Amino acid sequence: MDKYITATISGAAVRHNLALLREQIGNKVKLYPVVKADCYGHGLELLLDVIAEFADGLCVANPAMAMRLRRLGYNGSILTFFSACSYMGNKQKLFIAELISADITQTVVDVQEADTINKVALELGVEAKIHLKIDTGMGRSGCLISDVVGVIDVINKSNGLELTGVYSHFSSADEVEISVTEKQLSLFKETVAKSDIGNDIMLHIANSAATIRFPAAHLDMVRPGLAVYGYHTCVESEKLLPLKPCMRVTAPIIQIKDVSAGTSCGYGLTFTFNKDSRIGRIPVGYGDGYPRRLSNKAIVRIKGKDAPLRGRVSMDQLIIDLTDIPDVIVGDEVEIISDDRLKLNSVENLARLAGTISYEVTCCFGGKRVERVVGD
Numbered sequence: 001m002d003k004y005i006t007a008t009i010s011g012a013a014v015r016h017n018l019a020l021l022r023e024q025i026g027n028k029v030k031l032y033p034v035v036k037a038d039c040y041g042h043g044l045e046l047l048l049d050v051i052a053e054f055a056d057g058l059c060v061a062n063p064a065m066a067m068r069l070r071r072l073g074y075n076g077s078i079l080t081f082f083s084a085c086s087y088m089g090n091k092q093k094l095f096i097a098e099l100i101s102a103d104i105t106q107t108v109v110d111v112q113e114a115d116t117i118n119k120v121a122l123e124l125g126v127e128a129k130i131h132l133k134i135d136t137g138m139g140r141s142g143c144l145i146s147d148v149v150g151v152i153d154v155i156n157k158s159n160g161l162e163l164t165g166v167y168s169h170f171s172s173a174d175e176v177e178i179s180v181t182e183k184q185l186s187l188f189k190e191t192v193a194k195s196d197i198g199n200d201i202m203l204h205i206a207n208s209a210a211t212i213r214f215p216a217a218h219l220d221m222v223r224p225g226l227a228v229y230g231y232h233t234c235v236e237s238e239k240l241l242p243l244k245p246c247m248r249v250t251a252p253i254i255q256i257k258d259v260s261a262g263t264s265c266g267y268g269l270t271f272t273f274n275k276d277s278r279i280g281r282i283p284v285g286y287g288d289g290y291p292r293r294l295s296n297k298a299i300v301r302i303k304g305k306d307a308p309l310r311g312r313v314s315m316d317q318l319i320i321d322l323t324d325i326p327d328v329i330v331g332d333e334v335e336i337i338s339d340d341r342l343k344l345n346s347v348e349n350l351a352r353l354a355g356t357i358s359y360e361v362t363c364c365f366g367g368k369r370v371e372r373v374v375g376d
């Protein structure tokens, strides 16, 4: 092991979370966990088998990751949130062909994408599976409500396309205020009801928050991401489902020293000890994905106690206060991220302290300097 930092990933926790999500949606609704961004930074290779066990299919953002899933031997259904039309130049056609041949379902957002994929499919002499994404208010990807009829008309006339799903995405399913979500859901249902699509088309709109909070949004399938890995996207959903965080991050203490009152530490000398103190140095920094915004705010845990960060987080190291924790020696293990959501160094609490979201915290720890090992 040549890396200082270890992320222990628990397959048992992910299994627990998927079982809870399955219970939540019942047996008729399809479960398509989102494994984009390398399973939100936790590592696709470590978790694929566990997730595949529970999944009716998988969702990824970009087509390259869909191909990676195939290379890893996953042969279930895969939906990519971007089509290969998002690749430019002469790579585009090749890649679209590759995805079609690998039976990967691409998302289409407009007539141009539908046409492009249709042409490639016709050349291959096959039908390409696609899902149409509708923008019901997120204002990001998807076709406008006013364009839906036209796009579906083009798709229906394209012999190279097989429309197997229509979906949308919530902008605010994790907000206390639920009116935006209700509006998006009813707009989606209305739009679909008015469209000329077949009966066996899969309709879906629910991310983690909606899967947990709004059963009415389950429709034919759900696309939970963050919840699979054990984190809640909002306080409201915390009360509803006892998810288990799947990641614990540790690193050793590499130096301990006693400093006298009045000593300051770290870049900019932003912290000054007001009494004689003992400090420890840990080889973890923002270069590893530890948020610099946690400087002087967060804690790490050692021997079951909280040790506060002192001074700014550097690129490769941080300083902690060991004054009140006796008997710590160099080499002792420090817990950077706890898999217990009640601890101050849980993903959710660190995200709150850093003014960000759990998604960013776990994705940032997806870097190369973190050794991933399988836990229980």
Ligand SMILES: *Cc1c(COP(=O)(O)O)cnc(C)c1O
Binding pocket: 034, 036, 081, 169, 206, 207, 208, 209, 223, 224, 225, 226, 227, 233
């Ligand atoms: C990321 C993503 C999801 C999953 O969202 P979570 O909040 O992690 O559950 C679902 N659908 C789409 C389109 C996404 O981009």
